[in-house]
Amino acid sequence: MEIGLNHYLVLSTILFAIGLVGVMRRKNLLLLFFATEILLNSVNIAFAAISHYYGDLTGQMFAFFVIAIAASEVAVGLGLLIVWHKRHGKIDLDQMSTMKG
Amino acid sequence: MFEAIAFYLFAFLTISMFYITVTTSQALYALTALAAGMIFISAFFFILGADFLGAIQIVVYSGAVMALYAFGMMFFDTTRDVKEKSGNKYIVSGLSILAAILVVVIFAAPMVSTNITANYPIVEGIGNTQEVGMVLFTKYLIPFEVAAVMLLVAMIAGIVLAGKKMDLSLTLMSGEEIQHAMEEQNKKVLV
Known part of the structure; x- marks a missing residue:
């Protein structure tokens, strides 16, 4: 039973779908961030698998940059979330409709 | 054989952990399940021979990002239950399946053509x-430096947003102003 590239791609797709369901279901902004992390991680698995099965290091490089972007996104996002929580006391998505878009 | 066992074991563990993350109503359960899932994902990187990426995954995600989330959760009221969005379930599941198929197509498209060389x-x-290291510091040096600048910007933004009294600058104030501000602070502490 050989594990091929398709196994990893199917796994990353399943994880991506789980993350998408999380993004669409959640109302709490903190848990929305968690779902975003799941999305980024599933893509990283696919990058690493393609890098391994094609013998090319480019996939791993992109995974590194994705990790760096995820780290900075968390820092800025949590800072904004804390500021919002200080002003309004809640971090629910439905109450962030001040622009009435 | 062992590779297959490890793959299926960690696939099962990762999927179940992330499923808990997106379905649980307790924010703390979601945080711990997410941290466990990050560790299990690093196992895939070790299986695939990307050792450095696996180590980075453990250090950055389960170390730095999870610690940051844990600190952030101290600001929020995490004990109450998380309310869910009550939208149309068919739209949500349909969009999810559509997006998942899209991802498969995106990743499978290069494999259809056979003339790919590394x-x-x-x-x-x-x-x-x-x-x-050899590839990162030759071919990807400029993106690497840009990522470093981006992390610096993100760090400053995080400190300014979450820190207290960041609107005061001690270097730009004169001595009397600093003295005045300190006296006011002492009054507040005493009262």
Whole structure:
């Protein structure tokens, strides 16, 4: 039973779908961030698998940059979330409709 | 054989952990399940021979990002239950399946064409970390530096947003103003 590239791609797709369901279901902004992390991680698995099965290091490089972007996104996002929580006391998505878009 | 066992075991563990993350109503359960899932994902990187990426995954995600979330959760009221969005379930599941199929197509599209050659081939005989270093500091040097600047900007933004009294600058104030501000602070502490 050989594990091929398709196994990893199917796994990353399943994880991506789980993350998408999380993004669409959640109302709490903190848990929305968690779902975003799941999305980024599933893509990283696919990058690493393609890098391994094609013998090319480019996939791993992109995974590194994705990790760096995820780290900075968390820092800025949590800072904004804390500021919002200080002003309004809640971090629910439905109450962030001040622009009435 | 062992590779297959490890793959299926960690696939099962990762999927169940992330499923808990997106379905639980307790924010703390979601945080711990997410941290466990990050550790399990690093196992895939070790299986795939990307040792350095696996180590980075553990250090950055389960170390830095999870600690940051844990600190952030101290500001929020995490004990109450999380309310869910009550939208149309068919739309949500349909969009999810559509997006998942889209991802498969995106990743499978390069495989259909057979004339793919490795741009930066993996050299036999030297470690993964050394290979990564050689490619990262030659071909990807500029993106690497830009990522460093971006992390610096994100760090400053995080400090300014979450820190207290960041609107005061002690270097730009005169001595009397600093004295005045300190006296006011002492009054507040005493009262």
